[in-house]
Amino acid sequence: MPNYAAAMHPLQALLRFAEDCGSIDGSPIICGDPMGGEDDFAGVFGVFVVIAIVVAVGGAVYRRSAARSMATKAGMDPDAAADVALLDEHGVAATYVMTSLKESAKPSPEGPERTVEQRLAELQSLLDRGVVTQAEYDARRAAILQDL
Numbered sequence: 001m002p003n004y005a006a007a008m009h010p011l012q013a014l015l016r017f018a019e020d021c022g023s024i025d026g027s028p029i030i031c032g033d034p035m036g037g038e039d040d041f042a043g044v045f046g047v048f049v050v051i052a053i054v055v056a057v058g059g060a061v062y063r064r065s066a067a068r069s070m071a072t073k074a075g076m077d078p079d080a081a082a083d084v085a086l087l088d089e090h091g092v093a094a095t096y097v098m099t100s101l102k103e104s105a106k107p108s109p110e111g112p113e114r115t116v117e118q119r120l121a122e123l124q125s126l127l128d129r130g131v132v133t134q135a136e137y138d139a140r141r142a143a144i145l146q147d148l
Helices: 010-020 041-074 078-087 091-105 116-128 134-146
Strands: none
Touching (some): 041 078
């Protein structure tokens, strides 16, 4: 089949194509691509492949970025979290769970640590008010003194 698009205006190519593809009874028939191209399936398939690759790469970049961000906020190793996010189907969810557990395991700030004298005075106060028994007082006092 001749290439109608070679060195001519697209409308001229379309007219030449229509003249060559006429039918005996006057009804139009499909004779091929008027611009001389091959089957369009390969081009459309190629476009879908490129779109699929772009989506896959974009998804991987997003997963890695999200995992690194969560890990950094939780004080974890961002590279390890990013690797898990890429290697496992549920990697971002696993990173989220790990950062949540790490944040909940952080000790709550209690202020400055109390001295032995302060702890013993508080224990004596509890005994004087009857909150603890003499046996509980003696056991706890021995534990406090043993921490010295």
